[in-house]
Amino acid sequence: MSGDTDRDEAEYSSRLGERIRLIRRQKRLSLQDVEARSESEFKASVLGAYERGERAVSMPRLHRLASFYSVPVDQLLPTAHGGAEIEQADDPAWIPGQKVVIDLAGLAGASGPEVDLIRRYLEIIQVKRQDFNGRVLTIRGDDLQALAAILGTSVDDAPVELAGMGLLRLPATS
Numbered sequence: 001m002s003g004d005t006d007r008d009e010a011e012y013s014s015r016l017g018e019r020i021r022l023i024r025r026q027k028r029l030s031l032q033d034v035e036a037r038s039e040s041e042f043k044a045s046v047l048g049a050y051e052r053g054e055r056a057v058s059m060p061r062l063h064r065l066a067s068f069y070s071v072p073v074d075q076l077l078p079t080a081h082g083g084a085e086i087e088q089a090d091d092p093a094w095i096p097g098q099k100v101v102i103d104l105a106g107l108a109g110a111s112g113p114e115v116d117l118i119r120r121y122l123e124i125i126q127v128k129r130q131d132f133n134g135r136v137l138t139i140r141g142d143d144l145q146a147l148a149a150i151l152g153t154s155v156d157d158a159p160v161e162l163a164g165m166g167l168l169r170l171p172a173t174s
Contacts, residue, residue: 014053015078021051022156023069023076038068079157100139100159103169110165117150118167136169 024034024047031044042065049055057065066073107119125143126132139147148158162168 010053012078013056016057016076017051017053019076019078020047020057020065023071024051027069034068042068075154075156079154100144100162101169102137102139102162102167104134104137106166106169110167112165114150115165118147121146121150 024031029037031048034042034047035044046055050057062076063073066076069076102122104122107115107122121143122137125137125139131137144158145155147162148155151158151161153161159168
């Protein structure tokens with residue numbers, strides 16, 4: 001039983017570290033940037049150890065880190081499913097940090113309670129941007145917040161929900 005608990009704690013620490021790293025990268029900060037801007041409250045080596053899941057983060061420290069990043073504490077915590085849907089997929093439609101690209105052709109054939117709202121919102125984006133290619137639409141941060149609200153989920157979980165609805169497409173690689 002203790003082995004299972006240790007393994008669960010190690011997995012949680014790893015997922016927590018991934019979330020902390022994702023938020024730092026979304027803020028476009030290096031480990032050294034965080035150390036400098038926090039006036040060495042968060043040493044690069046310690047923050048790196050948190051991100052790798054090698055060092056436990058106390059709750060007060062996690063609160064200070066969330067405050068430093070200007071995000072709610074719960075955004076630093078891993079989701080209950082731990083991104084299992086993404087990790088277990090053979091060819092994931094979206095991975096954290098990747099652009100969110102809506103497949104407009106897939107949207108045309110989709111159905112569900114939120115689909116009409118999503119369709120109308122995406123039409124507004126297309127008009128606003130004058131982007132009528134009809135195939136794909138790249139979603140920006142503010143747009144993703146609105147889509148998350150429509151889906152009733154967090155910003156980080158919205159792409160996973162959209163992928164589950166068959167609405168995401170991998171961005172073209174150059």
